[in-house]
Structures are given as structure tokens and as C-alpha cells.
Amino acid sequence: MSETPKKTPITAIKGTKDILPSEVKKWQRVEAAARNVFDLYGYGEIRTPVFEATELFEKGTGETSDIVTKEMYTFTDKGGRSLTLRPEYTPSVVRAIIEHRLYLEAHPQRFFFFGPMFRYDKPQKGRYRQFHQIDIEVFGEKDPAVDAEIVEMANALLQKLGVSGIDILVNSVGCRICRPDYHRRLRAEAENIFDLLCEDCQRKTVTNPLRIFDCKVRGCRDASESLPKITDFLCPDCEEHFRAFCSHLDRFGIAYRIEPRLVRGLDYYTKTTFEFVTQSLGAQDAILGGGRYDDMMKQFGGPDMCGIGFAMGMERFLAVVPDRDEPATFLYIVHMGEEAKRISMDLARFLRGRDIGCLIEYKTRSLRNQISRASKLGAAWIVIVGEDEVREGRYQLKNMATGEQRAYSREEIVTAVRRPG
Numbered sequence: 001m002s003e004t005p006k007k008t009p010i011t012a013i014k015g016t017k018d019i020l021p022s023e024v025k026k027w028q029r030v031e032a033a034a035r036n037v038f039d040l041y042g043y044g045e046i047r048t049p050v051f052e053a054t055e056l057f058e059k060g061t062g063e064t065s066d067i068v069t070k071e072m073y074t075f076t077d078k079g080g081r082s083l084t085l086r087p088e089y090t091p092s093v094v095r096a097i098i099e100h101r102l103y104l105e106a107h108p109q110r111f112f113f114f115g116p117m118f119r120y121d122k123p124q125k126g127r128y129r130q131f132h133q134i135d136i137e138v139f140g141e142k143d144p145a146v147d148a149e150i151v152e153m154a155n156a157l158l159q160k161l162g163v164s165g166i167d168i169l170v171n172s173v174g175c176r177i178c179r180p181d182y183h184r185r186l187r188a189e190a191e192n193i194f195d196l197l198c199e200d201c202q203r204k205t206v207t208n209p210l211r212i213f214d215c216k217v218r219g220c221r222d223a224s225e226s227l228p229k230i231t232d233f234l235c236p237d238c239e240e241h242f243r244a245f246c247s248h249l250d251r252f253g254i255a256y257r258i259e260p261r262l263v264r265g266l267d268y269y270t271k272t273t274f275e276f277v278t279q280s281l282g283a284q285d286a287i288l289g290g291g292r293y294d295d296m297m298k299q300f301g302g303p304d305m306c307g308i309g310f311a312m313g314m315e316r317f318l319a320v321v322p323d324r325d326e327p328a329t330f331l332y333i334v335h336m337g338e339e340a341k342r343i344s345m346d347l348a349r350f351l352r353g354r355d356i357g358c359l360i361e362y363k364t365r366s367l368r369n370q371i372s373r374a375s376k377l378g379a380a381w382i383v384i385v386g387e388d389e390v391r392e393g394r395y396q397l398k399n400m401a402t403g404e405q406r407a408y409s410r411e412e413i414v415t416a417v418r419r420p421g
């Protein structure tokens with residue numbers, strides 16, 4: 001007898017993750033809190049496609065960035081176009097604004113977005129190939145007060161969700177006026193420590209020396225301590241912008257640390273950059289990063305309109321949001337006999353029509369068995385439908401938390417279940 005070959009089950013792709021129903025409640029709680037906060041600050045939701053022309057990210061994210069050089073999911077479609085699964089959100093929003101001429105509408109414009117991003121990163125705890133971001137962007141406001149407002153807004157979201165132990169790091173990376181000078185000095189000095197750098201950073205001394213500060217290799221971090229810092233090279237405009245930004249944060253009473261090495265992994269930042277980091281997640285400590293990008297819209301052929309935003313990594317953020325018991329809200333209908341089952345189905349329909357979530361037992365089981373199942377499934381209430389209940393049109397409603405039980409009509413069940421506590 002020939003043996004049937006064993007089939008290997010298909011599993012999720014490395015670096016991707018299923019979000020199971022037991023975890024989804026927390027995702028929804030965080031998303032609802034974020035929506036609520038963004039609403040208070042006047043943000044509108046925008047949704048753009050998951051894939052875009054590859055050129056968009058090459059141009060926007062930057063040709064020397066790690067994302068573009070190493071991490072993009074790029075493919076050719078059947079029509080021969082080069083497409084890329086979005087690795088970040090900002091270039092897509094800028095494209096959409098130009099394409100739909102949203103810049104003609106009143107400024108400043110505030111957008112938020114939730115969704116998956118794709119990067120061919122080295123998977124590990126807190127680092128995935130498909131991960132999710134909450135992203136916000138503001139266009140058309142040069143005032144450093146808005147830089148402080150978005151940091152304050154992110155902080156408000158953390159507070160709302162009870163997150164603590166977060167350090168806020170801020171920096172200025174200068175602008176097209178002061179950065180070229182700094183770049184020249186930095187490149188010259190980076191060449192002096194060339195032999196101490198990893199291969200990747202040696203390449204960066206030529207392509208983009210600022211990126212050396214992003215490197216996590218111990219030797220590079222130590223060696224780069226001696227390199228000049230951008231904060232010593234800021235032009236008067238950038239210096240004043242940074243000073244005003246910090247003084248607004250001081251007035252808000254937000255604690256922060258100036259970190260001159262904070263250059264962020266993207267090429268487009270100008271002036272303000274910031275990051276929220278936690279000590280509780282090990283190496284992948286950044287839960288949120290952002291900054292100003294005053295030149296991107298113009299580089300994309302749009303108007304000279306400045307922008308600023310941040311992206312929060314959902315997976316890492318969820319890891320620092322305290323868990324909460326998600327209270328059960330649904331009602332379970334148990335019944336005895338065929339007629340009672342039919343009445344129960346009508347009752348379920350009646351209650352659902354009044355926004356009361358309910359489940360109904362379909363298998364023939366003893367009453368005790370049904371009640372124990374309802375309790376295992378986490379029902380908040382049980383309704384018992386037996387012969388007497390069918391005759392009288394009144395049903396036993398049991399509150400699973402208090403054990404209290406009473407007979408009610410269908411309408412009274414609605415009121416009793418809706419009553420808080």
C-alpha cells in the first residue's frame with residue numbers, strides 16, 4: 001500500500017502576523033481612542049491605495065534611505081509597471097493632495113490614516129515585514145506652534161490610553177540653506193573615522209553621512225560621538241524655529257530631551273524631528289517618529305506648501321498600552337423544546353434590531369449544558385426560553401455578573417440590558 005505524502009500546512013509569511021479575535025479588541029480600542037483624539041484636533045481621515053508607482057517612494061522617501069535601497073516590496077505588474085507596496089505613508093498623502101488639488105482648500109489641512117505598511121526588514125520582536133501605522137500629517141502651517149501641537153496631541157493619546165515610561169526626543173535637522181554646509185563638514189570628519197565604521201556606514205560617508213547617526217552598531221555609535229552635530233550648524237531661521245518649538249513644549253509642561261543624533265531614517269525631513277521611545281521594548285524602542293518636511297510637495301511638482309507629521313507603529317504601541325478587561329456585552333438565549341427554539345430565534349432578531357448583541361444555542365442540549373456554554377463564551381446575560389415563557393411571553397433574564405434573575409417581556413429586556421451597571 002502506498003503511503004499518502006504528508007502535506008505541509010501553509011503558514012503566514014515570515015514577518016507577517018495574524019491578528020486574532022482575542023487581540024482585535026485592543027486594536028479597536030486604540031484606534032477608537034486615536035480617532036477621538038484626532039477629531040478633537042480637527043483631523044480628517046484619508047485612505048490611499050496600498051500600492052503606488054515605485055518612483056513615488058524613490059523620489060519621496062529618498063534614494064539613499066535604507067527603505068528605498070533595501071526594504072521595498074517592488075514588483076512588476078502584468079502591464080509592465082513597476083509598483084511598490086507602500087513602505088510609509090507620507091509620499092502617498094502628498095501625491096493625493098497634489099492629484100486632487102486639495103491644496104486649494106483652506107489651510108492648514110490635517111489628515112490621519114490607519115493601515116498596513118510593508119518593509120523587507122529583518123523580522124524580530126517589534127519588527128515586521130507587514131506592520132501597521134497610525135499616521136497624521138498637517139499641510140500649510142509653518143508656525144513651530146503646530147510642531148508642538150502634534151507632539152502634544154501624540155502625548156494626549158498616550159495619556160488617554162494610560163501609557164507611561166515614554167521619553168520624547170527632539171531635534172532639528174536644518175533646512176536646504178544650512179544643511180549643505182553641515183553635510184560637507186560631516187563628510188570630511190566622517191572620512192577621518194572611516195576605518196572605525198561598519199561597511200554600511202562607510203558607504204554612507206559617500207552617499208549620505210547623516211545616516212551614520214541611525215546605525216545601531218556599537219562601534220559606529222562610539223566613533224560617531226566625535227562627529228559635528230547639526231544643532232551647531234543651524235541657520236538663524238532654523239535656530240529660531242527650534243527654540244520656539246521647544247518653548248511651546250515647555251509651556252505645555254511636556255518633558256523632552258534634545259537629541260542631536262536624532263536624524264530619523266528618512267531623507268526628507270527639514271527642521272523639527274522627534275521620536276517617542278520606551279525602555280520596555282528592548283532594541284525596537286521607537287513607538288512613534290515624525291518631523292517636518294517643508295520641501296516635499298514642491299519636489300513632487302505641487303505648490304510650495306510645507307508639511308509635518310508623525311507615524312506611530314501600532315504593534316509596538318499596543319505592547320505598551322496597558323491591557324484592560326474587555327467587558328462582555330452580548331446576551332445568550334437558551335431554550336427548551338422546538339417551539340421555544342423558534343420563539344428564541346424571533347427574540348434574537350428582535351433584540352439585534354434594537355442593537356443588542358445576542359447569540360442563540362442551536363444544538364439540542366440540556367438547560368444546564370447550554371448555560372455552562374453561555375458562561376464559557378463570556379455572555380453578559382442569559383435569557384431562558386421554556387414552555388412557560390412561550391405561553392406567557394415573559395422570559396427569565398439572568399445577569400451573569402450579579403446572578404440576579406427576573407422575568408421580563410421582550411421590551412423590558414431591552415431596557416434592562418441597556419441600563420448601565
Ligand code: AMP
Pocket residue numbers: 088119121126127128129131132133265286287288289290311312313314315316317
Ligand atoms: P518610520 O516610518 O520609519 O519613521 O517609523 C515610524 C514608526 O513605525 C516607528 O517608530 C515604529 O514604531 C514603526 N515601525 C517602523 N518600522 C517597523 C517595522 N518593520 N515593524 C514594526 N514597526 C515598525
